[in-house]
Every structure is written in structure tokens, then in C-alpha cells.
Amino acid sequence: MTSPALPSTSRLRGLAATADTARVRRSLVLLALALTLMIPVAVSGNAYLTLLVSLIAIYLIAVTGLDVVFGYSGQVSLGHAAFYGVGAYSVAILSGLNGWPVSASMLVGCVLAAGLAAVIGWPSVRLVHHFLALVTIGLGEIMRLTFLNASDFTRGFRGIGQIPRPALPGLDTSNSTEFLYLIVVVAIAGIWLKENIGRSWWGRLFNGMRTNARAAEAFGAPLIRARTIAFSVSAVYGALAGGFYASLISYVSPDTFTFAQSTLFFSMVLIGGAGTRFGPLIGVILLTFVAEFGQQFQFGQGLFYGLMIIGVIMFLPRGIVGSLEDLYRDKVRAPARRSGRGVTIVSPEAEGE
Amino acid sequence: MSDQLRLQVRGLTKRFGGLLAVNAVDIDVRDNEIVSIIGPNGSGKTTTFNLISGAIRPDAGSVRLEGEELAGLRPDQISRKGIARTFQMPELFMTLTVLDHLLIGMQGRMRAGLLASALSLPSTRREERAARAEAADVLSTFGDRLTADRMGDLARSLSYANRRRLEISRALALRPRLLLLDEPAAGMNPRETQDLMGIIGGLRDGGHTILLIEHDMGVVLNVSDRVIALDHGEKIAEGLPREVAAHPRVVEAYLGG
Numbered sequence: 001m002t003s004p005a006l007p008s009t010s011r012l013r014g015l016a017a018t019a020d021t022a023r024v025r026r027s028l029v030l031l032a033l034a035l036t037l038m039i040p041v042a043v044s045g046n047a048y049l050t051l052l053v054s055l056i057a058i059y060l061i062a063v064t065g066l067d068v069v070f071g072y073s074g075q076v077s078l079g080h081a082a083f084y085g086v087g088a089y090s091v092a093i094l095s096g097l098n099g100w101p102v103s104a105s106m107l108v109g110c111v112l113a114a115g116l117a118a119v120i121g122w123p124s125v126r127l128v129h130h131f132l133a134l135v136t137i138g139l140g141e142i143m144r145l146t147f148l149n150a151s152d153f154t155r156g157f158r159g160i161g162q163i164p165r166p167a168l169p170g171l172d173t174s175n176s177t178e179f180l181y182l183i184v185v186v187a188i189a190g191i192w193l194k195e196n197i198g199r200s201w202w203g204r205l206f207n208g209m210r211t212n213a214r215a216a217e218a219f220g221a222p223l224i225r226a227r228t229i230a231f232s233v234s235a236v237y238g239a240l241a242g243g244f245y246a247s248l249i250s251y252v253s254p255d256t257f258t259f260a261q262s263t264l265f266f267s268m269v270l271i272g273g274a275g276t277r278f279g280p281l282i283g284v285i286l287l288t289f290v291a292e293f294g295q296q297f298q299f300g301q302g303l304f305y306g307l308m309i310i311g312v313i314m315f316l317p318r319g320i321v322g323s324l325e326d327l328y329r330d331k332v333r334a335p336a337r338r339s340g341r342g343v344t345i346v347s348p349e350a351e352g353e
Numbered sequence: 354m355s356d357q358l359r360l361q362v363r364g365l366t367k368r369f370g371g372l373l374a375v376n377a378v379d380i381d382v383r384d385n386e387i388v389s390i391i392g393p394n395g396s397g398k399t400t401t402f403n404l405i406s407g408a409i410r411p412d413a414g415s416v417r418l419e420g421e422e423l424a425g426l427r428p429d430q431i432s433r434k435g436i437a438r439t440f441q442m443p444e445l446f447m448t449l450t451v452l453d454h455l456l457i458g459m460q461g462r463m464r465a466g467l468l469a470s471a472l473s474l475p476s477t478r479r480e481e482r483a484a485r486a487e488a489a490d491v492l493s494t495f496g497d498r499l500t501a502d503r504m505g506d507l508a509r510s511l512s513y514a515n516r517r518r519l520e521i522s523r524a525l526a527l528r529p530r531l532l533l534l535d536e537p538a539a540g541m542n543p544r545e546t547q548d549l550m551g552i553i554g555g556l557r558d559g560g561h562t563i564l565l566i567e568h569d570m571g572v573v574l575n576v577s578d579r580v581i582a583l584d585h586g587e588k589i590a591e592g593l594p595r596e597v598a599a600h601p602r603v604v605e606a607y608l609g610g
Contacts, residue, residue, distance in 0.1 A: 193472070194471075196470060196471050197471050199473075199481075200470035200471075200473070200481065201456065201465065201470070201481070202467055203470075204449075204453055204456055205460055207446070207453070208446055208453075211447060211448055211449055212447070214408075215446065217428045218428050218432055218440075218444070219432055219437070219457055219461070220429045220432045220433050220527075222429045229467065233467070
């Protein structure tokens with residue numbers, strides 16, 4: 001098979017990669033996956049840690065979706081908690097109050113969230129920058145007030161309890177470790193799907209619009225439709241995460257789906273590194289721990305949190321992972337190429353087939 | 354119509370407030386020819402391009418590509434009909450790679466659905482591989498300037514001349530039925546300009562149909578099949594390159610103005 005040798009498009013891959021390093025990288029990915037799958041067992045003796053890792057994995061699902069709309073397509077969304085809430089309340093109402101299977105209510109939540117995003121997105125994505133951000137803040141507030149005031153369905157401020165967990169053959173989700181396994185697998189699948197989108201022409205469509213909307217439109221990007229699609233994709237991730245959250249905590253109330261929750265999601269993308277593979281993961285872990293351990297210092301937490309965001313925006317504008325990628329590109333790869341040492345021909349095999 | 358035109362523009366008009374930027378301009382481009390629009394700065398050349406490509410909407414007039422009316426469509430729709438353009442000031446995706454630009458140029462032809470792409474189905478990967486192979490092929494239009502490991506370079510790291518070449522390559526990747534080139538040689542040195550004009554002539558010989566804007570008349574005289582001169586938004590001359598260059602109104606527009 002002699003397919004032409006082509007360099008990769010994505011940032012880190014395609015740099016100094018040969019078929020050999022591709023094989024090494026694939027082994028590393030498998031190793032990382034294996035280690036990740038050991039985490040639920042490793043923390044199984046500790047109920048608190050199991051809960052914390054479950055939350056991290058759920059946040060990771062939500063934040064991965066947010067990265068599609070912000071990291072790829074470049075739209076600031078500060079209302080992600082709205083979709084998180086739609087997913088959570090779908091499971092709470094349909095399964096908690098009406099006995100539906102959890103997987104069915106999660107599916108309904110995802111469809112509702114995608115529809116909501118499409119209906120809100122279609123007129124709003126014509127706005128740029130902070131105007132779109134304002135609309136998403138409004139959406140978040142509207143949904144929180146809906147959860148609070150549509151008390152016939154949502155039980156208002158009292159919330160809904162006794163939400164069941166999804167039933168899967170061969171998996172006892174009432175066992176927190178086994179449930180954590182399910183969440184981790186879904187999160188990994190979510191990241192895999194996002195990465196595939198990023199590598200496909202859809203990812204380039206979104207990236208093109210973010211980088212230069214005028215040029216993207218001149219080359220066939222239907223801006224409004226494509227931005228609405230990106231927004232809807234992020235909503236599906238948000239709703240899925242919300243469904244798992246409701247199932248995990250077994251209780252939902254409007255207090256969870258606040259602007260603060262939305263900004264937390266957004267900060268996770270921003271600090272970890274928007275549009276990168278591991279950015280959302282790093283952002284979620286970092287901010288979850290900051291939130292958890294910062295609880296001891298009542299005032300210090302907000303201060304530390306604020307300083308961290310300012311610091312990232314000033315010194316690491318592409319987030320932690322994005323800035324590391326830039327550093328690698330400029331300090332390692334570029335000098336290597338100038339001196340002729342780097343090899344940048346990538347076999348198609350290295351394209352993550 | 355037996356001898357249908359590739360591009361037929363009739364009565365194209367655009368007003369910006371009180372300024373008549375383009376006034377009742379007619380343009381014909383036949384299959385497989387290079388037509389150049391020349392004129393001093395502010396004569397309405399780029400506005401004409403923006404009207405044809407849909408970046409701005411005409412107030413009046415008709416734009417037909419192989420008989421199909423395009424006036425009033427959005428830029429993305431017009432590009433999907435087969436019109437590709439370059440910009441006077443390069444409009445690249447600065448943080449994306451050379452290869453990405455070519456693949457974005459092809460996006461109007463990509464068929465994989467969002468779900469199929471997310472699942473990375475075999476059909477999706479096949480389409481992607483074919484697109485990458487074609488991209489490498491298109492990039493070889495400019496010899497080895499943009500090929501091999503340059504394909505992984507970010508647009509922002511390219512030289513000015515290579516940015517211009519990348520703009521043209523991206524447009525070629527669309528497999529255009531009509532190629533609009535807005536001052537493709539701007540900012541290039543005489544030698545690079547000469548090479549570029551050779552390549553543009555080669556594109557025509559390879560079957561492309563090209564409408565070209567150039568401020569500097571001398572640059573396009575040799576490569577153009579026909580030349581249209583604009584001044585103050587109106588067509589003042591049209592014909593063979595030498596005829597237009599010698600036309601009294603053209604001489605006056607360039608010297609007087």
C-alpha cells in the first residue's frame with residue numbers, strides 16, 4: 001500500500017512524528033486509558049473520593065461539549081448550566097417522578113437540549129463576541145427560573161429526590177464504583193467523539209469560522225447553520241452530563257443550575273486550554289480540586305479562583321495545554337526543523353485511523 | 354444559447370450612501386479565458402469582486418454563472434456554485450496549517466455527516482484520505498514552496514509571497530468553475546510576480562477560467578486574453594490588452610484621475 005505521505009493537520013500530531021513515534025504514541029494512549037480505567041478501583045475504598053472522581057468525569061462530559069462550541073467554533077457560551085439542567089431535570093422528572101428508564105430520560109434530555117440550543121442559537125449566533133455571551137447568560141437565567149417556578153413539574157425550590165441510576169445488564173450501578181466505571185467510559189467516549197469531529201472536515205469548518213469567519217464563508221461555510229449546530233452539539237453533551245449528575249446525586253434543585261455553574265464550566269475550558277485534546281481534562285481536574293479544597297478557606301477560594309483566571313488570560317492565553325503546545329512548537333520543533341534534524345513526514349497510519 | 358458564457362454580469366450596481374461605487378457594469382468571461390479588470394485605486398474593482406462573490410449584495414444587476422443567477426445569494430452559497438476567490442489582503446486562517454487551508458477549500462464537496470464524522474466511520478476516513486491526497490496535489494501547483502513539511506506549518510509562519518500562494522491554492526482546491534483573483538501579485542517582487550503570472554497562465558492552459566483584478570496594468574497585459582478598465586465605478590474600456598492599454602480614457606484615468 002503506497003498512499004502518499006502527508007503531514008497531519010492537528011497541532012501536536014504532525015509535528016515531529018514518524019510511523020515509529022506514532023506507534024509509541026498509540027501505546028501511550030493505551031497506557032493512559034488503562035490507568036484511567038484503574039482509577040475507579042483505586043478510589044473504591046473511599047466514598048468521598050469516588051464521589052469526587054464521579055463529579056470530575058461528569059464535569060468532563062459537560063466541558064468536552066463546551067469545547068466544541070468555544071474551542072472549535074469560537075462562540076462564548078456562558079449558559080451551559082441551562083443544558084446541564086435540562087438533562088438533569090429530564091432524568092429527575094421522567095425517571096424520578098414517573099418511573100421511566102434512566103437511559104430513556106437521558107435521551108429525551110439530550111434531544112430537548114439540542115432543540116433548545118437550536119431554537120435559541122438560530123437567531124443569536126448572528127451576534128458576535130460578548131453579545132452572544134450575553135444571550136447565553138440570559139438563557140441560563142431563564143432556565144434556572146423555569147426550574148424554580150414551573151413547580152408543577154419541577155417541584156420548585158424543594159427539588160426532586162430519589163432519582164434512580166441507569167440500569168444496564170451486567171452492571172450494578174447502585175454500587176458507586178461500578179457507576180463510576182459507566183461515567184468514565186461515557187466521558188472517554190465523549191472525548192473520542194469530540195476529537196473525531198475535530199479531525200474531520202466538520203472540525204475544520206468550525207475552526208475556520210473561529211479563525212476567520214469572512215474567509216470561511218467565502219469557502220462554503222454556512223455561518224449561521226454551522227454555529228447553531230456547534231451550539232446544539234455542546235447542548236447534547238451538557239444534557240448528558242446533567243442526566244448523570246441527577247442520577248449520581250439522586251437529587252436536583254434549581255440552586256445547581258446557576259450562572260456560577262456556567263462560569264465554572266467555561267473557566268474549566270479556558271484554563272485547561274480550549275480546542276485541545278487534554279485541555280478540558282486538565283481544567284476540570286484543576287478547578288474541581290480548587291473548589292473542593294478551597295472550601296476550608298472561605299474568602300481565599302474566590303480570590304484564588306479569580307487570580308487564576310486573570311493569570312491564565314494574561315500569561316497563558318491558550319490555556320495550560322494550549323500554551324504548552326505552543327511552547328513545544330516554537331522551542332522544540334521549529335529549531336529542530338531549522339537545523340534539519342526533525343522529521344515531519346507522517347505516514348497516513350499516523351493519522352489516527 | 355449555444356455559446357453560453359461562463360460568467361455573465363449585467364448592469365451590476367452598488368451605491369454606498371451617495372457614492373456610486375459600481376455603476377451598471379457588464380462583464381463577460383468565456384470558458385477557459387483570463388479576463389483582467391484594471392483601474393486606478395478606488396475605481397470599484399474590489400467592490401465588483403465582492404458583488405460577484407456575494408460578500409456584499411448588489412443594489413441592481415444580474416450575475417450568472419453558466420446561466421444560473423447568483424445575485425443575492427450568500428458567499429457560502431455562491432462558493433458552492435463553483436466560484437472561488439482570493440482576497441486583496443490575504444484572509445488566511447492564521448492559526449491553522451497550510452494543509453487545513455486546502456481542506457477548507459474543499460469543504461463544500463465534503464459529504465460525511467456530523468455523526469459519521471464523530472464516529473470516524475470507514476467512509477468518512479476514506480473521504481478524508483482522498484481529500485488529503487488531492488490537497489497535496491493542488492499544493493504542487495507552486496512547486497515545492499508549500500509541499501512536504503511546509504504543509505504542517507501554520508499560515509502565520511509563512512512569508513508574504515507564500516501567503517498569497519496559499520490563498521490561490523485554497524481557491525484551486527474548491528475546483529472552481531470560475532476563479533476570482535484580487536491583485537494576486539500585490540506585495541510580491543518583480544521576479545515573484547513574473548513567476549506567478551506564468552503559473553496563472555498555466556492554470557488557464559490547464560482548463561481554468563479566471564477573472565483577475567490588477568492595479569498595475571503592466572503586470573497583466575501579457576497573461577490576459579481580454580481586459581476591462583474601470584474608473585469611478587464605470588466601465589471605460591474593454592478589449593484586447595494592447596487596445597485597452599492604449600485607450601485614451603484609460604491613459605487619462607491612470608495619468609489624470
